[in-house]
Amino acid sequence: MTEQALSMTEPKQKLMRVEEFVPNPTKLTGCFGRFLAEYLGDHELLPQDFVMGCELAINDLQTGVNGYSGKSIQNRLVGYPPQIYALLRMEIPRIAEAVFPADFAEEVKKFIKEVNESASE
Numbered sequence: 001m002t003e004q005a006l007s008m009t010e011p012k013q014k015l016m017r018v019e020e021f022v023p024n025p026t027k028l029t030g031c032f033g034r035f036l037a038e039y040l041g042d043h044e045l046l047p048q049d050f051v052m053g054c055e056l057a058i059n060d061l062q063t064g065v066n067g068y069s070g071k072s073i074q075n076r077l078v079g080y081p082p083q084i085y086a087l088l089r090m091e092i093p094r095i096a097e098a099v100f101p102a103d104f105a106e107e108v109k110k111f112i113k114e115v116n117e118s119a120s121e
Helices: 009-016 027-040 047-063 082-099 102-119
Strands: none
Touching (some): 027 047, 047 082
16 A cells, blocks of 8 residues: 555545536535545545545534534534445545546555555454
């Protein structure tokens, strides 16, 4: 796995308009991309940082509370049944492919696969 951190400047701009870059996007994908753009901030990320940031964002959306600040989240993605958050989780690799360079997106997918394999053991 590459240990090359990537600036979020360009990916953040793409996340704000993710539905333009993801094939067959849903409204949820667009909302999630915009939420991630703000949630992940401007720091550099490794592929595993992006995945973990997405997971934390999904968790915060499920609970309706920002885990960092403890403040309520006002977003249309709050309050859905658990299946919707499972669908958002499945969008992470597609979003990575849409907003990051190919090698970074591939590392995101590898990391997700490794986590899923270790969880099923």
